[in-house]
Amino acid sequence: MLISLDDRLSFEKSKPGRRAVSLPKGRFSDGDSLRSIPKGLLRQTSIGFPELSEPDIVRHFINLSRKNFSVDTHFYPLGSCTMKYNPKVNEWAARQEKFTALHPLQSDATVQGMLQILWELEEGLKEISGMDRFTLQPAAGAHGELTGMMLVRAYHAAHGGPTRTKVLVPDSSHGTNPASAALFGYHVVEIKSNSHGCVDLEDLKQHLDEHVACLMLTNPNTLGLFEKNILEITKLVHQHGGLLYYDGANLNPLLGIARPGDMGFDIIHINLHKTFSTPHGGGGPGAGPVGVKKHLIPFLPGPLVEQTKKGYAWASHSSQSIGRVKLFHGNVGVMIRAYAYLKTLGKEGLRKVSEAAILNANYMKEMLKDTFRVATQGPCMHEFVLSLKSFAAQGVHAGDVGKRLLDFGFHAPTVHFPLVVPEALMIEPTETEARETLDLFIEAMKEIAREIVTDPEKVKTAPHTLPVRRPNDVLAARKPILSYRDQVREKVLLAEAAA
Ligand SMILES: *Cc1c(COP(=O)(O)O)cnc(C)c1O
Numbered sequence: 178m179l180i181s182l183d184d185r186l187s188f189e190k191s192k193p194g195r196r197a198v199s200l201p202k203g204r205f206s207d208g209d210s211l212r213s214i215p216k217g218l219l220r221q222t223s224i225g226f227p228e229l230s231e232p233d234i235v236r237h238f239i240n241l242s243r244k245n246f247s248v249d250t251h252f253y254p255l256g257s258c259t260m261k262y263n264p265k266v267n268e269w270a271a272r273q274e275k276f277t278a279l280h281p282l283q284s285d286a287t288v289q290g291m292l293q294i295l296w297e298l299e300e301g302l303k304e305i306s307g308m309d310r311f312t313l314q315p316a317a318g319a320h321g322e323l324t325g326m327m328l329v330r331a332y333h334a335a336h337g338g339p340t341r342t343k344v345l346v347p348d349s350s351h352g353t354n355p356a357s358a359a360l361f362g363y364h365v366v367e368i369k370s371n372s373h374g375c376v377d378l379e380d381l382k383q384h385l386d387e388h389v390a391c392l393m394l395t396n397p398n399t400l401g402l403f404e405k406n407i408l409e410i411t412k413l414v415h416q417h418g419g420l421l422y423y424d425g426a427n428l429n430p431l432l433g434i435a436r437p438g439d440m441g442f443d444i445i446h447i448n449l450h451k452t453f454s455t456p457h458g459g460g461g462p463g464a465g466p467v468g469v470k471k472h473l474i475p476f477l478p479g480p481l482v483e484q485t486k487k488g489y490a491w492a493s494h495s496s497q498s499i500g501r502v503k504l505f506h507g508n509v510g511v512m513i514r515a516y517a518y519l520k521t522l523g524k525e526g527l528r529k530v531s532e533a534a535i536l537n538a539n540y541m542k543e544m545l546k547d548t549f550r551v552a553t554q555g556p557c558m559h560e561f562v563l564s565l566k567s568f569a570a571q572g573v574h575a576g577d578v579g580k581r582l583l584d585f586g587f588h589a590p591t592v593h594f595p596l597v598v599p600e601a602l603m604i605e606p607t608e609t610e611a612r613e614t615l616d617l618f619i620e621a622m623k624e625i626a627r628e629i630v631t632d633p634e635k636v637k638t639a640p641h642t643l644p645v646r647r648p649n650d651v652l653a654a655r656k657p658i659l660s661y662r663d664q665v666r667e668k669v670l671l672a673e674a675a676a
Contacts, residue, residue: 178505189239191227197234239352240666242402244644246588252614256560256591256603257351257399260458266521267455267612269516276513281505285490292489295506296517297483299466304424305527306445307438308468311358312478314503314514318426321465322357322393324478325422327499328444328469329391330361331476335497341390341419347376349400354393354424363390370597374400374553375466376410387470389419395442397425397430399595399603401538401557403546411441420444428452429607430535430559433528443470453515462593464511478502532557537615541606544619552598560605564598571633575600580647581639585621649674 188500230239235443246253251258270276278287299311315321326344333341344358347368349588355365366384371377375398392414396404404410404560411421423442429452431437438447449464458461469477478501479494494500522530535558537557542551552562565575591603606615629637640646 188237190229191392193228195230195233197229197231209285224298224580227373229569237631246583251586252606252610252618253588254590254604254606254618255588256401256562257427257594258458258560258591259448259605259607260588261454261607262609263428263454263456263514264518267517271510271513276509286488289488290511292482292491294516295512296484296489297508298519299482301516301519302447303466305364305428305432305436306447306468307436307559308442308445309438309467309471310474310477310481310504311468312481313466314478314501314507315446315465315466315467316503316508317450317463318424318448318465319353319357320502321448322353322422322424323361324394324465324467324499324502325362325446326391326445327502327651328467328473328476329420329422331397331497331499332473335391335476338418339387341388343384343389344651345381345384345389345392345414345419347394347398349374349398349597350393350395351399351424351426351534352594353488354395358393358555368392370398370400373407374398374402374597375404378406378409378413380615381410381413385413385417385419387418388584389414389417391420391422391444393422393424394442395427396437397427397558400598400602401560402553403430403435403558407440415441426451427559427605428565429605430531432531433524438470443473446470449511454518455511455514462508462511464508465513466507510555519641531559531607532608536631537606537608537610538604540588540612541604541615541619544615548623549602552601559607560603562595562598563602563604565600565602568629571629573629573633575602577636577639578602578622578629581625581628582618582621583616583640584642585624587618587621 248260248262252417276291279291295313298326299313302311303309312324315324315362328572329344342364343366344355344363345366345368346355346358347370349370355367356662367385369380370376376394381392392410394404394410396407398404421442421444423437423440423445425437425445426448428447432452445468446465447453447468448457449455452460455464467477475497476499477495479498480491483490483492519527538557538559538561542557543564545551549563549565550567552564563575565573565578568574579592582589588606591601593601594603595601598662606618625636635641638646
């Protein structure tokens with residue numbers, strides 16, 4: 178969250194001589210350790226860090242965190258982001274010194290436990306997705322997609338045939354899909370959705386030819402719908418020599434119920450930081466493992482973990498491998514959390530996760546459908562999309578409703594996405610919310626609908642209860658203020674934003 182100017186000015190809390198730490202005597206201040214560092218490498222002048230007492234620091238960060246919304250403080254129904262509660266036992270596991278003190282260059286024999294965890298995590302992901310092998314290296318979903326595009330190109334290059342330049346992407350797709358394909362030099366071709374919100378088969382057929390490298394698909398799609406024709410779709414693309422890429426960022430409705438590998442997909446990425454419950458948002462570390470079917474294994478980034486008679490080991494790259502896509506082995510801390518999540522839930526538990534996620538979404542959709550227009554007909558999967566176009570007369574936009582929800586103590590749902598729905602509000606409750614929380618949210622939504630009629634200004638000018646009201650999103654993205662010291666520039670930007 179952005180911070181008001183007053184708050185930022187009060188960031189300047191440093192006072193010469195204040196300290197929050199005391200280093201062990203003799204360990205750093207004198208003795209052999211210091212003498213062993215070459216003179217030229219020793220700092221002679223102060224680095225100029227703020228000087229603060231421990232209470233100053235604790236209060237500063239606790240107070241900042243209290244101005245923010247998080248999964249630990251608020252219901253967070255941000256569609257397509259799966260902001261489920263992150264069990265603290267995952268944090269406990271990832272924090273163990275047995276893991277944190279390891280170095281990625283240690284010999285295999287000294288990291289058998291870690292290798293076993295990575296191996297078993299991969300086994301779990303294989304079973305859940307129906308794929309044959311995974312690389313755990315990619316650091317995010319979008320990074321997984323880019324890795325996937327590299328695999329697609331390597332595969333087609335190795336198999337000869339016509340030059341394949343096109344990647345097909347449905348118009349409802351997540352923005353990262355066309356971005357990843359375009360970034361890698363593919364020509365992105367948009368496939369239309371039909372009136373039910375699914376892939377329009379006729380439109381797909383028109384774009385299929387020998388130049389199609391791959392179709393990228395999310396299923397359930399971003400409207401929260403399961404593609405009924407998925408087997409037909411994958412068959413058609415394969416018939417034309419193309420590959421099928423599955424955007425598995427949101428696997429939450431599928432665990433133990435359906436597998437992309439069985440639907441005919443060749444490549445998949447999975448967001449451990451969404452479905453497998455590791456904290457995300459704010460640009461923190463993620464993990465987007467990429468899984469493939471047998472015919473693509475030789476192209477995977479290496480090294481992969483192998484199970485041998487002597488234990489676990491990092492196997493060397495295959496000669497056809499696309500190489501590394503990340504330093505060392507990816508964000509292992511995220512993998513440990515995901516592993517703990519899989520182990521604590523087990524097969525039965527994972528299936529219940531998906532069933533509850535679907536049930537919660539359908540419950541909310543049913544409770545809201547008489548007040549708001551639902552963008553699609555029939556049951557949804559783990560999320561659903563409302564269209565607030567009907568409030569145009571009052572001049573209220575989806576974003577305004579999102580802002581007003583903050584006053585009621587709820588994080589805003591995703592707004593203006595997917596792009597195929599005008600004034601979209603995308604709600605994903607996840608399985609970790611209790612019935613009472615869902616009911617409170619439903620009540621708040623209905624109250625806002627009443628306000629739009631009786632007092633639209635109240636909604637248009639929300640939030641009214643938070644320290645920051647309406648930051649300029651565009652400026653925040655284009656000219657981010659990353660240092661509290663840059664006060665002159667800040668003042669100018671804030672004045673511009675207010676204008
Ligand atoms: C979140 C998401 C992504 C991107 O994942 P990142 O880890 O944020 O890069 C891709 N596709 C879908 C459908 C998503 O919901």
